[in-house]
Amino acid sequence: xxxxxxxxxxxxxxxxxxxxxxxxxxxxxxxxxxxxxxxxxxxxxxxxxxxxxxxxxxxxxxxxxxxxxxxxxxxxxxxxxxxxxxxxxxxx
Numbered sequence: 774x775x776x777x778x779x780x781x782x783x784x785x786x787x788x789x790x791x792x793x794x795x796x797x798x799x800x801x802x803x804x805x806x807x808x809x810x811x812x813x814x815x816x817x818x819x820x821x822x823x824x825x826x827x828x829x830x831x832x833x834x835x836x837x838x839x840x841x842x843x844x845x846x847x848x849x850x851x852x853x854x855x856x857x858x859x860x861x862x863x864x865x
Contacts, residue, residue: 807855814843827855835863 774786779794803809818841
């Protein structure tokens with residue numbers, strides 16, 4: 774494990790090569806909404822596509838979302854629930 778300091782001055786330990794500061798990442802996590810229910814890698818993958826609300830998911834197929842780095846099978850039920858709450862679905 775190596776000690777690192779992020780650009781915001783947080784000191785953290787990390788055993789992988791991942792450059793993401795866990796403290797900064799926790800501070801960025803939404804307090805509410807479907808993105809708050811996802812793990813950070815999944816949330817970052819969706820945010821990278823500009824997806825910030827469930828309606829944005831309707832522009833993508835489930836297969837396209839699953840192909841994103843950071844999205845795993847456990848994220849799909851969360852996304853499907855967010856869509857179904859609004860009577861929406863992934864693109865066919």
